[in-house]
Amino acid sequence: MDEQIMPRYGIDPYLEWVKKEGLPVVEDYGIDLFDVATAPWPRYGVKAAACHLRGRGDFANMFLFELPPGGSTTPQRHLYEEVIYVLEGTGSTQLEFADGVRRSFEWGPRSMFAIPLNAKHRHFNGSGRNRALMVATTDLPLVMNVFHNERFIFDTNFEFSERTGKDDYYSGEGDLILVRPGNHMWETNFVPDLEQLELQPWADRGGGSSNIMFVLADGIMHAHISEMPVGTYKKGHRHGPGAHVMCVVGQGYSLLWFEGDKDFLRIAWKHGVVFPPADRQLHQHFNTSNRPARYLATGVGSLRYPLTAVKRRSSGTTSPGAKSAVSLSIKQGGDQTEYEDQDPRIHPMWLAELRQNKVESKMEKDFPAVARA
């Protein structure tokens, strides 16, 4: 049939755009970002790839950027948000706001930062010898599928001056906003090293866990970081799609399964691996190393601006005083698996890994029967 008269329907403008840009696309349940082949992306002037986690939901994607030694991206601005996590290398990012106000900061491995909406920005590799590798989680699929107009998204001069934030937010400082355990927030634009950031206790998730929710550039992008002390693991839970989980420090693994599944999907943690708990898929994170383990999760729908009803339910922002579904037992209508309800295979499986690594369990109080056995 003549293309002119082919009916156009069922279109995904974001995917069409990715194809047109000539970006390599990787699609999988778990992706090792160090294994992804990048190719020159004329728009950014560096090599890049689009990474699409299966089960990522409708709103988020990832772009992997590879800056050559001494290289830089071309100046950009766009009407989608970005949270960037640095995997390898050192460098700097320059931002330019309304009235020519500039801010810049220097990043390295484990840095995380946000590009405020439509702010002009440019990344520079600070090394003349080594490449820099960074991964951006963005809401471009959402934005492109709403407007399906590239010129509007990449060539609009509007300044969102309220998104700029304080000067301190670009120097590694931020504001700690205490809400309640599990929902405490750190408002900033730049975290120099996610390993060093002080977290807040979240007793409901078990295992001595702690976390912090980020507010980045007053945006809708979600990011949070969680830590499990040595010899512990967290309770299982489930939520909507779109969390991009990345190991930051320590070693461990995650189990993922759907209710009724006979077996678990096991994903070993490794720097550079990203994986997505799919919609309502139960998942549980385990530390097996002799140091605290931290992971970062990025996606669309922040604690400040949850965006969807599903996110509001998970974070307990449906109404004042509502409990987060991810902190409440499934037996009570929530989305968390308490230790006493978890599959009996899970704890021994973890203990066996601990023994191999010569790490002692600190979970006896939660599993007294196993401790006595």
Ligand SMILES: [Fe+2]
């Ligand atoms: Fe989760």
